Amino acid sequence: KQEVTQIPAALSVPEGENLVLNCSFTDSAIYNLQWFRQDPGKGLTSLLLIQSSQREQTSGRLNASLDKSSGRSTLYIAASQPGDSATYLCAVSTDKLIFGTGTRLQVFP
Amino acid sequence: KAGVTQTPRYLIKTRGQQVTLSCSPISGHRSVSWYQQTPGQGLQFLFEYFSETQRNKGNFPGRFSGRQFSNSRSEMNVSTLELGDSALYLCASSLSAGHTDTQYFGPGTRLTVL
Numbered sequence: 001k002q003e004v005t006q007i008p009a010a011l012s013v014p015e016g017e018n019l020v021l022n023c024s025f026t027d028s029a030i031y032n033l034q035w036f037r038q039d040p041g042k043g044l045t046s047l048l049l050i051q052s053s054q055r056e057q058t059s060g061r062l063n064a065s066l067d068k069s070s071g072r073s074t075l076y077i078a079a080s081q082p083g084d085s086a087t088y089l090c091a092v093s094t095d096k097l098i099f100g101t102g103t104r105l106q107v108f109p
Numbered sequence: 110k111a112g113v114t115q116t117p118r119y120l121i122k123t124r125g126q127q128v129t130l131s132c133s134p135i136s137g138h139r140s141v142s143w144y145q146q147t148p149g150q151g152l153q154f155l156f157e158y159f160s161e162t163q164r165n166k167g168n169f170p171g172r173f174s175g176r177q178f179s180n181s182r183s184e185m186n187v188s189t190l191e192l193g194d195s196a197l198y199l200c201a202s203s204l205s206a207g208h209t210d211t212q213y214f215g216p217g218t219r220l221t222v223l
Contacts, residue, residue, distance in 0.1 A: 031209045043113075043199055044214040089152070093208040095165050096142070096154040097201075 002027045004092055006100035013107055019077040021103045023090035028068045031093040035064050035075050037086040038102070044089065048075070080107045111136065113202050113215035121221045127188040130218045134181050134202030140164075141183040142212065143175060146197040155198075158183050159206035187220075195222045 003026045013019060023033070032051045036044040048057045048064040050073070056065040063076040073090055087104045091097040114133045122128050134141050143155040154167040158177035175185045181202075187194055197219050201212040 031207070034212065036214070041197075041219070043115075043216040044201075046211055046213060049211045091152075091212075095207055096157065096167065097144070097152075097208055097212060098154070099152040101151050 002030075002092060002094060002098050004090060004098050004100040006088075006090060006103050008103060009101065010104040011106070013080060013105075015080060015082060015107055015109050017080050017107075019080055019105070021075040021077070021088050021090075021105070023073040023075070023100055025071045025073075025092045025098075027094075028071055029094065030068065033064075033066055033073050034091050034093065034097070035062075035073075036089045036091065038089060039086050047088075080105075082107050082109055113200060113213055115198075115200055115215040115218050117218060118216065119219045119221075121223065122190050123223050124190055124192060126190050127186065128190060128220060130185045130187075130198055130200075130220075132183045132185070132200035132202075132215060134183070134200075135213055138202035138204055138213070139181050140203045140206050141177055141181065142201045142203075142208070143183070143185050144199045144201065145169075146199060146217070147195075152199070155185065157206070157208070164206055190222045192222050195220060 007022045034049045035047040050066040061078040087102045089102045091099045140159045142157040146152045157165045172188045177183045197217045199217045201214045
């Protein structure tokens, strides 16, 4: 049974710091891995999708990597801003999305 | 291009009632999936529809059902509501079936069961 874990559960940092959020999964048989952000009480916003054959994807200040053999993905956020404060979720895709429990990020000025 | 829309945004029901939630996908998307989000269980998959056919179903009781129309809009129905059904219900749309491409989520419907 696929299980997805995210570490840390919460993170509070000053503005400008570079951050790494971690996601691990137990079964490497995935189609892809997707990172989302969720603001309180809102839906999910897709950030990056990495296909199982890819190693990384970049969008602006975000970079996500995937190591399928070790069951790990990282989301790197460069030069964090208060607007980055949200919960970040990773999800692996099999025939459905299986989500981690999220990392709650707070960036303070 | 308009995003995924869900109606209503908020619902309050009492135990034993039934409820219908609606999801309109991004134009051109034919896959719609539904997820339940609760503080205790996180995000859990309910079902996926593609071209009016249910492709996959999560581990939820038969009280949870859905359908998809020819214009790809989808509805989810929950009958005989229980307190534990209180949750944020999210739908996602994508071009292809089977969660092989980017999933775009709507804002959700917040269901409260009293």
